[in-house]
Amino acid sequence: MATLKDLISAQQLQKKDVERLLASAQKMEKSISAKSVQCNNKIVATLFFEPSTRTHSSFAAAAMRLGCPILTFNVANSSIAKGETFEDTIRMFDSYADALVLRHPQAGFAQIAADIASHPVVNAGDGGNEHPTQALIDIYTILSLKKSIKGLNVTLAGDLKHARAMRSLFYLLGMFGANITLASPAGLEMDSHLVRKVDEKFSPQISFSRAPSKESDILYICRIQKERFASPAAAEAAQGSFRIDARFLQGAKKDMAILHPLPKHLEIPPEVDASPHAKYFQQAKYAVPVRMAVLKDMLAL
Numbered sequence: 339m340a341t342l343k344d345l346i347s348a349q350q351l352q353k354k355d356v357e358r359l360l361a362s363a364q365k366m367e368k369s370i371s372a373k374s375v376q377c378n379n380k381i382v383a384t385l386f387f388e389p390s391t392r393t394h395s396s397f398a399a400a401a402m403r404l405g406c407p408i409l410t411f412n413v414a415n416s417s418i419a420k421g422e423t424f425e426d427t428i429r430m431f432d433s434y435a436d437a438l439v440l441r442h443p444q445a446g447f448a449q450i451a452a453d454i455a456s457h458p459v460v461n462a463g464d465g466g467n468e469h470p471t472q473a474l475i476d477i478y479t480i481l482s483l484k485k486s487i488k489g490l491n492v493t494l495a496g497d498l499k500h501a502r503a504m505r506s507l508f509y510l511l512g513m514f515g516a517n518i519t520l521a522s523p524a525g526l527e528m529d530s531h532l533v534r535k536v537d538e539k540f541s542p543q544i545s546f547s548r549a550p551s552k553e554s555d556i557l558y559i560c561r562i563q564k565e566r567f568a569s570p571a572a573a574e575a576a577q578g579s580f581r582i583d584a585r586f587l588q589g590a591k592k593d594m595a596i597l598h599p600l601p602k603h604l605e606i607p608p609e610v611d612a613s614p615h616a617k618y619f620q621q622a623k624y625a626v627p628v629r630m631a632v633l634k635d636m637l638a639l
């Protein structure tokens with residue numbers, strides 16, 4: 339069975355890789371509560387240089403569900419505080435663990451780690467660049483809700499300039515033939531190089547908008563990525579026009595599903611959580627079987 343060496347970018351995935359991982363995730367979902375010793379004591383290191391709730395815990399849960407022990411790392415208590423380089427830190431974990439799950443605030447650092455490490459590296463988010471496992475979770479969620487993606491109207495809404503989850507998902511949606519609307523405030527548009535690449539490679543229907551659409555089958559919104567803005571005021575200003583609240587949902591397409599990579603902030607007030615449109619907690623739950631499938635693939639279990 340084919341396995342990936344590293345998973346750094348959605349763009350390295352062929353459709354057959356995505357399909358293999360999603361089929362495996364479906365098996366994982368069914369076996370999630372079964373006791374397992376599949377992992378053969380292979381150790382998964384989780385190296386998070388940036389805050390995380392879901393990604394870290396779901397990778398850890400996925401590793402544990404597979405029977406793999408995890409080795410965690412806390413940047414503030416590590417020798418990084420004594421001036422050790424990122425490269426040396428990776429070398430150390432490469433010699434202690436069998437796979438490295440890495441999150442880093444700088445774009446490109448997952449690839450740097452993969453170039454150094456002999457063991458597989460999974461990109462759990464590198465700056466504003468990519469978050470390929472989140473995109474696999476998103477595709478898995480959409481398929482479980484809508485059965486097929488081809489021709490589905492999917493709106494990606496919010497800070498498309500800085501949100502790595504959106505960049506990885508945009509690529510996979512193109513691969514699966516969705517009709518994609520990119521809705522962002524002025525100045526926060528999806529990178530035009532990536533739009534051109536997706537267009538040239540997959541020719542999906544792509545349109546652009548300044549507001550989230552009530553007509554979508556899937557409305558996927560993300561928070562304004564404040565930490566990647568030069569000025570907090572600019573981030574605040576961008577927030578206003580992208581808000582999915584109870585009022586917005588009046589007159590929305592009946593079976594429109596709202597997805598969000600979480601954490602959500604002002605763009606979805608808590609009143610929406612109880613709406614039948616809100617599918618983001620279900621989406622977050624799928625993180626475990628999908629990440630089990632990715633780890634299983636990379637560790638060749």
Ligand code: NCD
Nearest residue numbers: 392393463503561599600601
């Ligand atoms: C996202 C991330 O870290 O990129 N969260 C996640 O992994 N589910 C989205 C975000 O922080 O907005």
